[in-house]
Amino acid sequence: MTRLLVVSNRVSPPVGEGKANQGGLAVALNSALRETNGIWFGWSGNEIDQFSGQINFSRNDGVTTATVDLEAQDVEEYYNGFANRTLWPLFHDRIDLAEFERGFAGGYERVNARFAETMLPLIAPDDLIWVHDYHLIPLGSELRQRGVGNRIGFFLHTPWPVLRLLLSLPHHRQLVEALFDYDLLGFQCNAWRDGFLEYVRDQFPDAEMQDDGTIRIGGRSVRVIACPIGIDAQDFMESAASPEAETARQEMIKSLDGKCLIIGVDRLDYSKGLEHRFHGYERLLTDQPHYQEKVSLLQIAPPSRADVASYQDIRKGLDALSGHINGEFATVHWVPLRYVNRGYDRTSLAGMFRASRVGLVTPLRDGMNLVAKEYVAAQDPDDPGVLILSKFAGAAEQLKQALLVNPYSPEELSDALAQALDMGLEERRARHAALLESVQREDVHWWLRTFLDALEDHGAEVISLDQSRGGGNHGGIPQIHQSLAAPSFA
């Protein structure tokens, strides 16, 4: 198999280093990298005074990670700035939170150029390069400008923004044009892929769209697919059935003192709909008071991107709202809402999921949402909990047997909670079996294979296109293709 070079903003340590918060992506990419003797390149998470481009290598369990430190200004403008203050809110329908500052865009360009320059020596002629997420949209273009002719794929883990919102981004065309320098673009679901194609039709009327999702534009060719990321279902199911998870489950059940557990596990992010979720729960307790002292909502929400003001605001808002709900409904024997700002290891999470009657996954907008799939995989098939899932999560296209809700409506949330709490065993089993089948069939290994097969398949065509436009592997005849000017968002 061709060697894989993965690039993402954050680089996860290989499995086995004992880190608590590894998600499905880290597990899957680690196994793909191990199979291909590949490299994972990205930001170390550290700041230094002056960018040096020095790569720190680490090798563990067959996976090489290669990381660089960034300057404080880079982190501020690229990560906290353009990625998380401009693109993230825009891509999650929160234009009210989006900040448009030239300095951010300049930092984004600079860091993408620095990544490209720094990783050049790591690229071997036949490597497949796979770039991840909104932090690194222009990276493919930066690599092409440096003569890299390898097959390069890009996967977006967030939603694709609504057309009219994306049009509000200064230099939005250059940002999208940079995507045309990839060979393959992957989106989490049909809705995000179709949104991208709609933008291209609107803004690039000369683009030729083919039935297989290939776009031909200005002598370039890029294939666009929907390819939903999955979890390592087998691994998660085994974790959930392990003695450690069983201990976590039993401890949780003991602490519930006979109450039914409703659980939510999310990064503390405004896109996750936590305030709306709390209002939906409050509505249940208000409108259907017979549930009081019968249920308990556990919301686990570790803080995220704490340097960004909108994240500080959502944290303050949730602190106040959770205090308000407990103040209103708690009794000396019952705390209706347990709100916890910390991370847990995956096995404990699996045990807690298994102890619950209801899983609440209600983002206002979400690229995929792996927690929804983890919740399903963690359940005991003989006595499963019920998944309540937002219609606006990418996962809703696959997990149709969940109770699908509009997360903005406290009434709908409250009704779905009541329906889930009252659901009979037969219906719970039937819904769970169908959900589990989907989670197992389209798991993370399926996702990897689907994306990488498409990237490899496209190779022959891409190579000929690259030759025709004067590209080529920088390891062979170093030619820099001129088809795109350096994207400039500043």
Ligand code: ADP
């Ligand atoms: P996002 O990528 O936006 O954070 P996802 O739901 O797709 O959302 O992925 C989140 C991942 O982080 C999941 O694998 C989930 O289990 C993990 N996670 C979320 N909250 C916690 C927590 N409190 N402790 C440990 N892991 C967590």
Ligand code: F6P
């Ligand atoms: O899934 C979206 C995403 O931004 C990933 O790229 C990222 O690893 C995760 O959420 C957590 O965000 P951050 O790396 O900013 O903590």
